[in-house]
Amino acid sequence: MASLGQMAAQSDMVQGLNAGLRRVPPWVLYLAGAGWAGWLFYLAATGGLGVEPIEALEHRYGELALQLIVVGLAVTPLRRHLGVNLMPFRRAIGVLTFFFVLAHFLVWAILDVQTLSAVWADILERPYVTIGMGGFLLLLPLAVTSNNWSVRKLGGAAWRRVHKLVYPAAVLGAVHYVWLAKGFQIEPLVYLGLILVLLALRSRPKATRLAR
Numbered sequence: 001m002a003s004l005g006q007m008a009a010q011s012d013m014v015q016g017l018n019a020g021l022r023r024v025p026p027w028v029l030y031l032a033g034a035g036w037a038g039w040l041f042y043l044a045a046t047g048g049l050g051v052e053p054i055e056a057l058e059h060r061y062g063e064l065a066l067q068l069i070v071v072g073l074a075v076t077p078l079r080r081h082l083g084v085n086l087m088p089f090r091r092a093i094g095v096l097t098f099f100f101v102l103a104h105f106l107v108w109a110i111l112d113v114q115t116l117s118a119v120w121a122d123i124l125e126r127p128y129v130t131i132g133m134g135g136f137l138l139l140l141p142l143a144v145t146s147n148n149w150s151v152r153k154l155g156g157a158a159w160r161r162v163h164k165l166v167y168p169a170a171v172l173g174a175v176h177y178v179w180l181a182k183g184f185q186i187e188p189l190v191y192l193g194l195i196l197v198l199l200a201l202r203s204r205p206k207a208t209r210l211a212r
Contacts, residue, residue, distance in 0.1 A: 014082065014083045014084060015083075017084060018083070018084065018085045021085065021086065021088070021089075022088070024089075026088060026089055026091065026092040027092075029089055029092040029093065029096060030092055030095070030096065033096040033099060033100070034099075036064070037061070037064075037099070037100065037103055040057060040060050040061070041057065043057075044056065044057040054107060054111045054112050055112070057107050057111075058104055058107040058108050058111075058112060061100050061101075061103040061104035061107060062100070062101075062104040062177065063177075064100045065097055065100035065101040065104055065173065066173055066174065066177060066191050067191075068093055068096055068097040068100060069097050069166070069169075069170045069173060069195065070191065070194050070195060070198065071086075071093055072090065072093045072094055072097060072166065073166070073170060073195060073198040073199065073202070074086075074198055075087060075089075075090050075093070076202055077198060077201040077202060080201075081201070091146055094142060094143075094146055094163075094166070095143065095146050097139070098139050098140075098142065098143040098146075101135075101136055101139055101173070102136075105136055127179065128175075128176055128179035128180045129176075131172050131175055131176045131179065132172070132173070132176035132180075134172050135168075135169045135170075135171075135172030135173040135176060136169075138165045138166075138168055138169035138172065139165070139166070139169050141162055141165060142162065142163055142165055142166060142169075145159060145162055145163070167199055170195045170199070171192075171195060171196070171199075174188070174191045174192035174195050175192065177191060177192075178191075178192055
């Protein structure tokens with residue numbers, strides 16, 4: 001009986017959470033993301049990110065992009081396994097992910113490397129940069145088609161196939177972080193592990209149907 005009561009309480013809590021989430025418009029996420037990006041840039045420009053502000057800003061933007069990728073990949077498993085509905089925010093999460101990936105790239109290319117020839121050389125000669133660029137390029141079609149017009153133009157099935165590019169892009173982004181980390185660091189491995197677990201959770205129902 002206690003377990004049934006706990007289950008009912010958990011169900012009520014999830015329903016209350018979903019009701020609260022329905023009151024939050026997706027534009028709040030865009031505003032929060034733009035504000036946070038601007039605040040970090042301000043800190044970098046005024047010495048608030050330490051003695052290497054460009055490197056710190058580049059790192060912060062990249063890490064935020066990975067965190068948003070993890071959140072975006074968690075949307076379906078959260079709804080499927082826990083009943084938490086973040087679907088209304090999925091597009092905003094995806095757009096903000098690309099925004100921070102783009103910001104990460106621009107800080108590296110314009111403020112850090114600074115010349116087109118050096119950027120191109122790094123892409124060709126440094127494997128972790130090559131991998132990161134691969135993930136960035138995979139996200140481009142997703143960013144371009146993250147609108148209702150593209151859904152109508154492509155059709156739902158084709159649009160969903162295009163947006164599955166987020167899966168390899170997420171893995172490449174995590175591997176990029178692991179590879180560029182100096183020495184053995186737990187944090188990049190945690191991101192990679194989370195992404196692999198979330199991808200496994202997303203694929204499990206399909207595997208189960210095929211087994212049957």
